[in-house]
Amino acid sequence: MMLTLAWRNLWRRRRRTLFSIVAIAITAAVVVFLPSLQAGSYSSMVRTYIGFTDGYAQVQHKDYLSTPAMRDSFQVTEALRTALKDLPPDVSVGQRGVAYVLLSSDTRSIGAQILGVEPEAEPSISTIPSNIVQGDYLSKNDQVVLGEVLARNLQVGIGDSITLLGVGHDASLAADVLTVAGVFRTGITDIDRTLAEIPLKRFDATFAMDGERHSIVLNGGDMAALRHEVRGLRPLVEEEGLALRDWTELQPSLDAAIRLDATSAVLIYAVLIVVVVISLLNTLLISVLERTREFGMMLALGVKPGLLGRIVWVEIGLLSLLGVLAGMLGGVILTFWLGRQGIEFESAQAVFEQYGMSGTLYPELTSLTLFAGPAVIVLALLLAGTYPAFRIQGLRIIEAMRAA
Amino acid sequence: MTAVIECKDVKRTYVSGKIEVQALQGVSLNVSAGEFVSLSGPSGCGKTTLLNIIGGLDRPNGGDVRVEDQWLNELSNSQLADLRMNRIGFVFQAYNLIPVLSAAENVGFIMQLQGKSTGERRRRAKQVLDSVGLSGMENRRPAELSGGQQQRVAVARAIASSPAIVLADEPTANLDSKASDALLQLLRQLNEEEGVTIVIASHDPKALEYARRHVRLVDGQIHSDA
């Protein structure tokens, strides 16, 4: 009965109710669509960043993250090798060695970070191979690829030789002569200025690694699958005394930046919801108080004040549910449509490109972006609805029935 | 026969601002089951106040009221609400009906509060609406009924759950004389045929013609009772 009564009461003032529903729906659509857009931009940002070299997650020596030292390395055990081999095909794996060295050309010497990589594995875990702007990626054992700025600073080009000087795993001197095979550009100055890659086999020999590795990188196109597989892999990795670190640990500043941006956006959504709810509260209150006499009559018939309050509350609940459902539908349609089309931010293109991203954003609907905002709207309205409900419960029958 | 209503020296004073209005100045009145009592007197003499107190809508400043075996002063607000729901039928001057419910739903409303089943409500609503002459109007909303018909629905609702008493406050005030006659005739018929106890407050002289006992209030006191 409460539902019938509430539903019909809602449509007594058709226009007012429709107006309220539209207001709620627009708010709900906004708090579905904008967070989805943010989620899309975050995930494209994350994808881009982890795509350069870090990957989605890495197996590392426990101490490697805090102080990336040559000696903080590990052997890939048989168990780990088997587990990695058993990963589904949408998770790609590559082993690496890492060293900090001095690179010298005929004219210059510059400090650089050298990654020893498996050239055949890299294209599926890193975007460096596809970002080669001169020459080619690694194909021979004595080759090196350099970041664009690094190559420019060394004043070397394709086919030139450079020498490498560093410290090996056994603390011996590590020295090598390499041929520049290619130059890559990620757009990230830090990477382009300091990074060089050589084949892992060469790295092994040069740095006397004796099979030791600094990281095993996991990456792939499907973040959800990656998350799942990483979770499954973790116990084994930890059993081996190693650490499995995902991108939030590998790129803490990216994670922090995203959190900060998300937090400030949440505050803005909260303000939006509060403003809408407060402006609706007035309408709700009027629609209740104008029925004072009717409510008085119902009290006279023996309806308990609590029930009256609940009827009002259910009415507000229905109203907000209708509005929120309509808004969610709108938000979902908008998100899906633009998720396929992509939204081009021409003015922001330059900024995006600086970070190696395209200027087109694809909103991404997640259960969080779909439900969180609308749920808060419903809760806020129900909370606001306690006021009119409370006013009605405090009604004195005699006065209510004398009310005009 | 013991009275269904017993008013014992009922007093009610209203304070609005600095002015005190003594609406009832010690009213004692017994009504037996099956009586049809009119409460008359000039406007402002306290008719509504007395009905409200008998019906448990308002509480007296002095004295007490008994309805059947319950002294109202001893009841909590919630118990008063239950008493109204179960034992008292009300017919007011206006705004009797819930506008979004049909005639049958309005009649069944109290039964619904009482937790009666849908089937039972529907059957009883139809039966009672038939008895007040509104056959075929079960599904009309109040706005689709005339003033007289609306008051009949209110009467039907008042008697639907077989209350001990029906209290009617100026039920004909908004009706033309033909509709007034019909409504009063209906109340009388219910009183005679079904033994419903009725107290009707009205300053409409017509009401006196239909009631069988006439209580006249003046300045918050019983002036005559015959």
Ligand SMILES: Nc1ncnc2c1ncn2[C@@H]1O[C@H](COP(=O)(O)OP(=O)(O)O)[C@@H](O)[C@H]1O
């Ligand atoms: N809630 C109230 N507040 C103040 N005065 C009231 C209130 N209700 C009734 N009165 C006063 O009490 C007196 C009796 O009122 P009422 O019982 O409504 O008379 P009647 O129904 O006979 O016209 C009137 O003087 C009226 O103004």
Ligand SMILES: [Mg+2]
């Ligand atoms: Mg009156």
